[in-house]
Amino acid sequence: MRIATCRSRIRTRITRTCIIGIRIEGVDESRDVDCGARSAGCRRVAHGQQFSPGAPAGRRAQSSRRLHAGMDDGDNAMASLYREIPLETDAARAWETLRDSRNIARVFAGVLTDAQVDGDLRTVTFANGSVVQERIVAVDDAHMRVAYTVCGPNFEQHAASMQIVAEAGGRSRMVWISDFLPDERRAMVEPLMDAGCAAAQRNLAR
Structure with missing residues (x-):
């Protein structure tokens, strides 16, 4: 899998073991989580690149970072991760599962072990025992898109969305976008997001 930065530096690497460190309530925790082989179908696309649902599967996969307006490169950079996950199921069925927050632990089984929902707040437990709270911002049935933010001390801000696109x-296809500060959290978020891609591809097809 190729990963291209905004400076067009390309490297190729497949990692089977992800190091995920998540601080919960002031406690730093870092454990090894076996994410398995990265899904060959999970594609990385530059955040600003035009997305076409009918684009060929062979299109180059990329990842990029986006900067705050007026800031120089490398100064308070915001990480921006974009994933496209092809699904062997129709859009209506995939959306019916994804739109309900109570199903999130099933969609990401293997990465998540539990999810508790209280109004617009969703508390998820990861396989390494870490607990993270998310707030559901919007559930858009017309566009089959759910938007949410990640709460807690690990991020200055973290906004994300998941959208189902008919093929x-x-x-x-599921399109997953995650934008967050500080950029240094990329090392924590990216392997976890890639493991989530593989889990969603597997579980939403059932």
């Missing part, structure tokens, strides 16, 4: 032949 030909009864298939679909």
Whole structure:
């Protein structure tokens, strides 16, 4: 899998073991989580790149970072991760599962072990025992998109969304975007997001 930065430096690496460190209530915790082989179908696309649901699967996958307006490169950079996950299921079925926060632990089984929902707050437990709280911002049935923020001390801000896009032949695709500060959290978020891609691809097809 190729990973291209905004400076067009390309490297290729597949990692089987992800190091995930999440601080919960002031406690730093870092454990090894076996994420398995990265899904060949999970594609990385530059955040600013035009997305076309019918784009060929062979399109180059990329990841990029976006900067705050007026800031120089490298100064308070905001990480911006974008993933496209092809699903072997139709869009209506995938959206019916994804839109309900109570199903999130099933969608990401293997990465998440539990999810508790209280109004617009969702508390998820990861396989390494870490607990993170998320706030659901919007559930858009017309565009099959759910937007949420990640709460807690690890991020200055963290906004994310997941969207189901219909494809030909009864298939679909999940588009997952995650924007956050500080950029240094990329080392924590990116492997976890890639593991989530593989889990969603597997579990939403069932």
